[in-house]
Structure formats: C-alpha cells, structure tokens
Amino acid sequence: MNPGVEVPVLFYPQDVKVRAMxxxxxxxxxFETYYNDLxxxxxSPRSARLDGMRSVLDSSPMVLPEDRKELETAFFQQETHHLRQSRVLKWESLRAANRLVDNGQGPCVKNYSTLKNLGKGSFGVVRLVREKGDGDLQSGQRRQKNVYAMKVIxxxxxxxxxxxxxxxxxxxxxxxxxxxxxxxxxISSFQDATNLYLVMEYMPGGDFLGxxxxxxxxEEHVARHYVAEMVVCVEEAHRLGFIHRDVKPDNFLIDAHGHLKISDFGLAFDGRWQHDTAYYLWQRDDLMRNLGIAVEGDATDQKEDTKTSKAHKRHQDRVERERHKPPSCFRANAEGGEQIPLVGSLLDWRATRNRTYAKSVSIGIILYECLYGCTPFLAEGGRHDTKKKILAHDASTFEFPRDIPGVSYECQHLILQLLQNQECRLSSPKYRSQDPLAPQHYVFAEDxxxxxKNHPWFQYLDWNxxxxxxxxxxxxxxxxxxTRYFDEDEPVSDWSETVESEEPVISPHKMKRLLRREGFCSRSIGSFMGYIATPFDTTRLRQIDQRIEGKAHFSEEDKHVLKYLVRKFGCKERKGARDILLRDPTTRRDVMNVRKQKAFVDYTWKRAPAPPCVPVAAVDDDGVCYHEEMTETYQQERHAYEAYAAQGTYWELDGQYELGGGPYAMVNTMYWQGQQQYEQRLDRPYFWDGQYR
Incomplete structure (x- = not known):
C-alpha cells in the first residue's frame, strides 16, 4: 500500500454485517473453548486409557512379556482405528449441518435405524435405535450392546x-x-441440519417415576435401597464437578439389573464460563457494537411502555454480560495493534472470573413420595397453591400424614433433615468449614x-x-x-420432525367458552386452564391424566374430552426468542441459519472402545485360584447361548428352549448368573471380550 493514498471506506449492507458478525x-x-481444553x-483421554491398561497389566501375574507387547500393540491399533472413525464422524456431521436442509444423508440415518419412540419433552424426542450392521458376526462373536437410546434435540x-x-x-x-x-x-454425539443427537446406553427398566x-x-426397605443409590448418583455428579439442578424421579433410569443411574443434565451447572449462556451473548453483543449493528426487534420490543423499562432491561443485560468482558489490558492491546497477551492468560482470567455459588439439592421430597404416594407440598388448588406451600414451609411445624402408618421414626427424621433450609440441611462438614465470604475455587465439595450416609436410617447399609x-x-x-416399561396409552409423535407453526394459538377466553359449551363448571375450567398453562412432556402428560382420572365428579366422557383437549391445545404456545437478533424480522432468518450451521461445530464426539482383554487371576477367601473354573463355566454358557441364538431360539426364565427369540432375544438366566457371579468375586476391574467391566 502506498503511503498517502486514501483507503476507500466500504459500506456493507446490514444483512452482510450480521452474517459476518x-x-x-x-x-x-x-477457539477459546478449544484452547482452554487443549x-x-x-x-489426555488416550493416555488415561493406556495408563489404565498398563496398571492392570502390572497387577496381573498371568501376563508374559510377549503377551504384554502384543496387548499394547493391539491397543494402539484400536486407538488408531477409533481416531479415524471419530474424524469421519466429525466430517459427516459438519457436512450434514452445513446443508441447512436434511437430505437423509447425515450420521443418524447412516449409522442407526429407529425402532421406537420412547418419550418426548420440551427438547425433542428420545428414540430407541439399533446400530446398523448389528446382524454381522465379528471374529465369531455376535456384537453386544447394540441397542441405544438416542436423544434428539x-x-x-x-x-x-x-x-x-x-x-x-x-x-x-x-x-x-x-x-x-x-x-x-x-456413546456418541453428532448433528445434522436440524437436530443435535446424543446416543446413550439404553436403560430398559424405564424411569423411577414409572x-x-x-x-x-x-416398602421402607425398598425405598432405602433406591434412595441410597440416588444419593450416590448425585454425589458422583458432584465428584465430577457438576451440580445436576433437576433431581426428580423421572431423571433416574433403571438398568437391566434394576439399579439406578442419573440422566438428563440439560440444566447442569459447573461454574465454567464456556457453559454460561451469557458468554455467547456477550461475544455477539461486543461485535455488534464494534460493527455498528443496530436492530429494533419485533413489535413487542418496539412497543415497550416507558423509557425506564427499556433502560432497566438494558442495565440488567449489560450487568449479566459484562461478566465475560475481558480486562482493559486485553482490549487495549488488541485495539491498539500491540501484541495480544498469551492465550493462556485470557483463559486463566475467564476460569477465575466467572465463579458463582450454587445451592445444593435435596432428595428428601423423593423419599417422601416413595413412602406416602405424593409430594409433601402437593395442594388441591394446583401449581399456584403448591408454590405457596413451598414458600411457607417450616420444618419445625411440618407434619407427616397420619393415615399411612408404618414409617419408622429414623426415616421421618431423615426426611425432616433433608427438607431444611440450605444452611441446616444434611450435606457435608466440608461445606460448613468454608468461609461464606471468601471466594472458593469450587462451588461444592467431593464426597x-x-x-x-451416616444417618441412623442407613446404619446397616453397605455403601461400597x-x-x-x-x-x-x-x-x-x-x-x-x-420397551414394555416405556409403553404408553397412545403413540408418541416425533417432535424432532416438526417445523415452526404459524397457526394462531387458541386464546384463554375462547378455550373457556369452548369448555362451557361442553358443559364444564367454572371450577373444572380453572383446573383445565392450569393443565395447559405450561407445555407438557411425556412425564407431565401422565401426571395430568392421573389428575383428570382422580376427579370423581367427571364422567368417563368428560375425562376423555379433557384428555383430548390437553393434547390438542396444551403444547401450542411458543415462547419468543431471547435474542433480539432472532426476534427482528430483518435478521432472524439469516441469524438462525448461521447458528444452526456454526454454533455447534465441536459438538461431535465418539466413545473410545474398551482396551483389549487382559487376563486377571482371582483368588477366593481361602487363597485358592478359581479363575480357570469360573472362566470355563462362563465360556460354556456363553457358547451355548450363541449357538441357540444363531438358530433363532432363546432361553426363557424357566430354562426351556422356545422359538422366535432371534439373535437379540433375552439371554438365558444361567448365562447371566454365571457372568455376574464371576464378575462379583473380582476385586479389581476386569476386561472381557473388549468390554470394560
């Protein structure tokens, strides 16, 4: 560029600047999240897997030096194959996302076939899927664990x-x-033009609410075991650095052996800046100011009542988003053309700047519901009265139902200790030892x-x-x-395939007129309006049906009409977009398209396979090695099952051979008992047939 030559100023249209921003x-x-992880x-995860396998090798006297070398070679080959598969999945996922229109060529259609819809929620739908190619045999062994639950968002x-x-x-x-x-x-996560996908292990026992x-x-002893598993589930989440924030019965799933696992971390919190919604809003707001982009929003934004309300809203937004604004030294250097500080410095600032405290969560309400059949704050008047009971709760005056005797004093005492205010609730001495005025690096403690766990109600429970x-x-x-534990009264529509509807929502006034015309009284109309006030998911729909069935003054025809109207009008309302760019009619289409393509670039992930099988010697209480005996029994039962599965048969619980099971039918009871007995007598991790136990 020649000195003294004036550089022309280019004026770009608003839509071009918005897309660029x-x-x-x-x-x-x-890049900030990428380098933060790097x-x-x-x-690294790969190094951790290698260290885990080597620790098992070091503790196994049965592994010879030449076997060790062979196992490590197999591990590196397996990791190389996994890396190649992960790259292919990322490429396919990004290619599908950039199409904007789903042409059926994304990773979901290519790799999985849908068997059934298990449930739906505000996010989308959960499907039961089978990985394609499951019928193939690999090295004489049939692939296991090939049925998954796919969350479609x-x-x-x-x-x-x-x-x-x-x-x-x-x-x-x-x-x-x-x-x-x-x-x-x-198992894996990926995306296409319209959805995000989380492929997870299938929990065939359904949810705990079911x-x-x-x-x-x-019964109290049954509730004790389940509540103990819930405590361990929540504690495990805290150990990994997350607070769940949505602990409820339908978020605990039951596996094939009856044990609980916690799920649905859509509201989880860990205090990290890359998981804060305000961080992404600040990135866009900062660029909008620099590029001089101004939008007016929709009609509601333009008709706000007073300047005071506008100023107050702008102040709240600014306070929330300024938490992610870097210090002046970073911005001054960048704007002045000087050398920008090291990436690590900026990331360190982000990691220490955005720390907030979170309240702990109690499972006392779930324990109460297990023993008394309802939540402790349930009110006949609906959600509003329930909220009032929660706000007015006083542990010193709380009473248990007297019409359901048999609950022990220790159990009731535990419930009361869990239904306390945060500062008095049962938790951990580590919380009470912290200075509430001093900033903490973590917002919760491990264990x-x-x-x-030390409460007398759990006195004889073996937590380990x-x-x-x-x-x-x-x-x-x-x-x-x-899927018998997921069966519902009516088929579940696949919400992931729906598009935005422009149909008008029926007004409350018209709905009330419709109900009066059907002959419903004012009290019944009020209850119904409460049912449809919040968009329902599968769980809430079941609860609404139960409440309708519990109304003794309704005829069967009235109940049928109300259930129909709930399904027809209960989910029509759509909330407005939170971002003004998505509300403004001149920018919302371009902004939505760019975000659907680019906002989840690093979402794709694939689970690594378990390390190769390492033989482990097991010794019983008398010092006798039973590895060979158990292994032989296990192998015999397994081979017998595979032989009959290949012929289209399966073992029922009575031990008889029956036709019609297919290769993926239930395995026989002896096979599972042999496997469990073998695994339970080992005191350390065991690798078997490529599956980590």
Whole structure:
C-alpha cells in the first residue's frame, strides 16, 4: 500500500454485517473453548486409557512379556482405528449441518435405524435405535450392546431459547462421566441440519417415576435401597464437578439389573464460563457494537411502555454480560495493534472470573413420595397453591400424614433433615468449614453426602457394594430392545420432525367458552386452564391424566374430552426468542441459519472402545485360584447361548428352549448368573471380550 493514498471506506449492507458478525462470534467462542481444553493440565483421554491398561497389566501375574507387547500393540491399533472413525464422524456431521436442509444423508440415518419412540419433552424426542450392521458376526462373536437410546434435540428451539451453554454443559458432563457406573453412559454425539443427537446406553427398566406410578407406595426397605443409590448418583455428579439442578424421579433410569443411574443434565451447572449462556451473548453483543449493528426487534420490543423499562432491561443485560468482558489490558492491546497477551492468560482470567455459588439439592421430597404416594407440598388448588406451600414451609411445624402408618421414626427424621433450609440441611462438614465470604475455587465439595450416609436410617447399609445388591424391582425382559416399561396409552409423535407453526394459538377466553359449551363448571375450567398453562412432556402428560382420572365428579366422557383437549391445545404456545437478533424480522432468518450451521461445530464426539482383554487371576477367601473354573463355566454358557441364538431360539426364565427369540432375544438366566457371579468375586476391574467391566 502506498503511503498517502486514501483507503476507500466500504459500506456493507446490514444483512452482510450480521452474517459476518455471527460467524466471527462463533469462531471466537470455538477457539477459546478449544484452547482452554487443549491447555488443561492432566493426561489426555488416550493416555488415561493406556495408563489404565498398563496398571492392570502390572497387577496381573498371568501376563508374559510377549503377551504384554502384543496387548499394547493391539491397543494402539484400536486407538488408531477409533481416531479415524471419530474424524469421519466429525466430517459427516459438519457436512450434514452445513446443508441447512436434511437430505437423509447425515450420521443418524447412516449409522442407526429407529425402532421406537420412547418419550418426548420440551427438547425433542428420545428414540430407541439399533446400530446398523448389528446382524454381522465379528471374529465369531455376535456384537453386544447394540441397542441405544438416542436423544434428539431440535436446534431451532434450543437456539431460540439461547441454550448453547447448557447443551455444551450436558455433552461435556456425559463425556467426563465416561467411566462412571452411576451415570448413563454417552456413546456418541453428532448433528445434522436440524437436530443435535446424543446416543446413550439404553436403560430398559424405564424411569423411577414409572415405577412409583405402578407401585404407588414402596416398602421402607425398598425405598432405602433406591434412595441410597440416588444419593450416590448425585454425589458422583458432584465428584465430577457438576451440580445436576433437576433431581426428580423421572431423571433416574433403571438398568437391566434394576439399579439406578442419573440422566438428563440439560440444566447442569459447573461454574465454567464456556457453559454460561451469557458468554455467547456477550461475544455477539461486543461485535455488534464494534460493527455498528443496530436492530429494533419485533413489535413487542418496539412497543415497550416507558423509557425506564427499556433502560432497566438494558442495565440488567449489560450487568449479566459484562461478566465475560475481558480486562482493559486485553482490549487495549488488541485495539491498539500491540501484541495480544498469551492465550493462556485470557483463559486463566475467564476460569477465575466467572465463579458463582450454587445451592445444593435435596432428595428428601423423593423419599417422601416413595413412602406416602405424593409430594409433601402437593395442594388441591394446583401449581399456584403448591408454590405457596413451598414458600411457607417450616420444618419445625411440618407434619407427616397420619393415615399411612408404618414409617419408622429414623426415616421421618431423615426426611425432616433433608427438607431444611440450605444452611441446616444434611450435606457435608466440608461445606460448613468454608468461609461464606471468601471466594472458593469450587462451588461444592467431593464426597459431600457424608452426613446423609451416616444417618441412623442407613446404619446397616453397605455403601461400597450397592451395585452388587438386588434391588426391589428387576425388569423382566424378553429381548435387548424390550420397551414394555416405556409403553404408553397412545403413540408418541416425533417432535424432532416438526417445523415452526404459524397457526394462531387458541386464546384463554375462547378455550373457556369452548369448555362451557361442553358443559364444564367454572371450577373444572380453572383446573383445565392450569393443565395447559405450561407445555407438557411425556412425564407431565401422565401426571395430568392421573389428575383428570382422580376427579370423581367427571364422567368417563368428560375425562376423555379433557384428555383430548390437553393434547390438542396444551403444547401450542411458543415462547419468543431471547435474542433480539432472532426476534427482528430483518435478521432472524439469516441469524438462525448461521447458528444452526456454526454454533455447534465441536459438538461431535465418539466413545473410545474398551482396551483389549487382559487376563486377571482371582483368588477366593481361602487363597485358592478359581479363575480357570469360573472362566470355563462362563465360556460354556456363553457358547451355548450363541449357538441357540444363531438358530433363532432363546432361553426363557424357566430354562426351556422356545422359538422366535432371534439373535437379540433375552439371554438365558444361567448365562447371566454365571457372568455376574464371576464378575462379583473380582476385586479389581476386569476386561472381557473388549468390554470394560
């Protein structure tokens, strides 16, 4: 460039600047999160897997030096293959996302076939899927664990509600819990033009809420075991650095052996800046100011009542988003053309700047519901009266129902100690030892259920062997894809395939007129309006049906009409977008398209296979090695099952051979008992047939 030559100023149209701003904001967020993960201390996931296998090799006297070398070679070959598969999945995922229109060529359609819809929620739908190619035999062995639960999340709805941070938090937590036995395992995550996908292990026993609905009330010793497993599940989440913030019965799932695992981390919190929604909003706001982009929003934004309300709203938004604004030294250097500080410095500032405290969560309400059949704050008047009871709760005047005797004093005492204010609630001495005025690096402590575990109600419970105990309910399954505990009264529509509707929502006034015309009284109309006030998911729909069935003054025809109207009008309302760019009619289409393409660039992940099988010697209490005997029994039962499975047969619980099971039917009882007996007598991890036990 020649000195003295005037550089022409280019004026770009508003839509061009908006698209450029969106792409730049996405790139900034991507690189900050990428380098934050890259510069983290500690071993990489691959190194951790290698160290784990080597520790097992070192502790096994049965492994010869030449066998060790062969196992390590197999491990590196397996890791190379996994890396190649992960890169292919990322490429396919990004290619599908950039199409904007789903042409059926994404990773979901290519790799999985849908068997059934298991449930739906505000996020989308959960499907039961089978990995394609499951019928193939590999090295003479049939592939196992090939049926999964796929959570399908609509991009459009998540972007409209500014949920980027929560979606990243859910995915990151599931990855961090890769080796946990109390958290539902993530198999892979990817995206296409319209949806995000989380493929997780299938829990065929359904959710704990379904068990409560079937049983109504649990015996105290049964409730003790389940509540203990819930405590361990929540404690495990805290150990990994997350607070769940949505602990409820339907978020505990039951596996094939009857044990609980916690799921649904869409509201999880860990205090990290990359999981804060305000961080992504700040990135865009900062660029909008620099580029001089101004938008007016929709009609509601333009008709705000007073300047005071506008100023107040702007002040709240600014305070929330300024938490992510870097110090002046970073901005001054960047704007002045000077050398920008090291990436690590900026990331260190982000990691220490955005720390907030979070309240702990109690499971006392779930324990109460297990024993008394309802929540302690349930009110006949609906949600509003329930909220009033919660706000007016006083543990000193709390009373238990007298019409349900038999609950021990120790159990009631535990419930009262859990239904306390935060400063008095059972938790951990580590919380009470912290200075509430001093900033803490972590917002919670590890092993924070010490007080709960030491309560007299759990006096005779072996906390270290919960997973070896037999729960009160063990699912009776006939096949790996058995969905009997997910069956519902009507088919579940696949919300992931729906598009935004422009149809008008029926007004409350018209709805009341419609109900009066059907002959309903004012009290019944008020209850119904409460049912449809909040969009329902599968769980809430079941609860609404139960309440309608519980109304004794309704005829069967009235109940049928109300259920129909709930399904027809209960989910029509759509909340407005939180971001003004998505509300403004001149920018919302371009902004939505760019975010659907670019906002989840690093969402794709694939679980690594378990390390190769390492032989482990096991010694019983008398010092006698039983490895060979148990292995031989296990192998015989397994080969017998595979032989009959290949002929289209299976073993029922009575031990008789029956036709019609297919290769994925339920395995025989002896096979599973032999496997469990073998695994339970080992005191250390065991690798078997490529599956980590």
């Amino acid at each position: 969106e792409k730049a904001a996405t790139a900034k967020a991507h 510069l983290q201390d500690g071993p 609509r991009k459009t709805d998540m972007i409209r509600s500014s949920q980027e941070g929560h979606l990243r938090a859910e995915r990151d937590f599931l990855i961090a819990s890769e080796t946990s036995e109390w958290i539902v395992q993530l 068990l409560l609905i079937r049983e109504n009330i649990l 924070d259920a010490i007080d709960i 062997h919960l997973h070896r105990m037999t729960p009160g309910f063990v699912p009776h399954l006939h096949a790996s894809d058995d």
